[in-house]
Amino acid sequence: MSTKKSRQVKSTPGTENGRVTHHTVRRRSVFPFTAIVGQEEMKLALLLNVIDPKIGGVMIMGDRGTGKTTTIRALADLLPEIDVVADDPFNSSPSDPDLMGDSVRQQVEQGVELPVIQKKVTMVDLPLGATEDRVCGTIDIEKALSEGVKAFEPGLLAKANRGILYVDEVNLLDDHLVDVLLDSAASGWNTVEREGISVRHPARFVLVGSGNPEEGELRPQLLDRFGMHAEIRTVKEPALRVQIVEQRTEFDQNPPAFLEKYQAQQEALQQQIVKAQERLKDVTINYDLRVKISQVCSELNVDGLRGDIVTNRAARALAALEGRTEVTVEDIRRVITLCLRHRLRKDPLESIDSGYKVQKVFAEVFGVQEQKEE
Template sequence: MRIAFPFSAIVGQDDMKLAMLIAAIDPGISGVMVFGDRGTGKSTAVRGLAALLPPLEAVKSCLYHCDPLADKSACATDCTHRGAGKVTQVETIATPVVDFPLGATEDRVVGALDLERALTQGEKHFEPGLLARAHRGFLYIDEINLLEDHLVDLLLDVAASGENVVEREGLSVRHPARFVLIGSGNPEEGELRPQLLDRFGLSVDVKTPDTLALRVEVVRRRDAFDRDAAGFAKRQAREEAKVRDQIIAARARLMDIETPDTALEWASKLCMAVGVDGLRGELTLIRAARAVAALKGGTKVEERHLRGVAVMALRHRLRRNPLDETGSSTRIERAIADLFGA
């Protein structure tokens, strides 16, 4: 089994790491979009997070690894969890993290008829696709801005409904497909469709390190990992366990985090000041701040939590202003300073 570079050993890129931790704590944040230069650790961070995440309890032998505590009516039409009187057997699985290849066919994404079984046994059997594998986990799309339009449309439908419906070749299958979407891409290679970008809860920019000490440390750690991956991972195991424990504790605290009216007013004032369309910006801002409060061991959402996630929650939701040459991040930071002080 290939060893992933430890998430806790990634140097710099604090915004990217925080955004991914927020998504791990509260999957309802919808997803994380990471824009940046090549070779800045985007894929490394995703694969490191996958190895770090705590395991899940799932229905044993279920193709969709359904939650054994969930309502059976929400399961797939062919899930073993369904059926009156059945005793549900449970197994522990790793949190799914599925790579979405750019060249994937629609059948591979949504699932299709198992042709081999149909030809050899004469049975119609559904072969689940990538969306089924990603249920209750993460779906990672590298170079997402190069994804074909028909696959983008498909992702939009599933992301909005939380389920995948396949009706073709005599099959009629409906199964849950709720996952955190993580995308990465280089803006120079093309823009992301606004409809898809809006589905990401958080958006961050990653840059190539611009200080000598930081670049040297990144190279030193990566070189040590390439020389002895197992040894490097073993030395980093304590830090990995610490981050994993923080995620577990934050998930447990999340529902008890208080959100005072002052925090709601702060979020709405900021969204109004920068001209965010709709209310998704406020909702995401509050959810992200609540997750950060849980991660930091707080009991309620405070202004510092909102400030820490404001840019990543709102930067991709701003309307372009041709008369303002400043970037969206700068506009948000300027609005924060004007409204609430430096």
């Protein structure tokens, strides 16, 4: 992954079929990630998923107007540019076979020299009314039969490869489409089959869903498929609310000056993410800690093993983010609620918050003092 500065406005002339101007304008108007006040739980979950996309995405539930979309756009803008094969609909990597479309892989195997460009990480917004064809792509059967070629029209999953796929109001999306998204996010591939013709392409993306609990919850079996679950609430403290309003006003009045103010912090965080991605493979987690994580999952009656796997991954990603190669008990404490709260069986008569319940069992199993949630 390239470590080019994400706030850099200058770009190579002619890249992306002359669409540089569009990217420059869009990039300059994105609120900086490091300027976002509060919502630490959401920011942490997003950063960990960027460091290790195999965590399985984030479900963000919270009140309206709490900055969910702003934060996700800010994260996409913060990320370093990546090397992609020019004019490839799947943002294929020039070096990693798992992130290449079939035609690119074949050309690489044949030793063909492919043109490579640098591109911002794509953030794809999934519209609520999207059809399965729009999401997965379509095969032109007529062309396939008459010309004998696989005429594939890529969908949003192709565009989202190596980027972020954001679904606002995911709890209002058709369950079948949510299933398709989660399957692709878990496997890293999208397969489209029509009339005996099959096309497969890489679809490795960070899936981020958001919703308002007042509008209904996702079905438990779908919720369980999201790696992490962040709950965000409207900031109550008047001084903080004033700070958020003032920042937004300052940004809207003069975006370039506001971005300049946060440029050093943005670049520092970007470098931190890049180093964390490189360090991740060296991070270890002690066997005793792994046993205790599974004990917490067992005592909370979490179905399946997803909770165990995601907690291990998230703890390793956090250690990598903070520049360490060994997971600590504190790392586990900070991620375990995010990884398990949505996997607990709901008891309609129970008034205890699921996050509090996770922290209580964690404190008992790990033999540490219970801490209040941040």
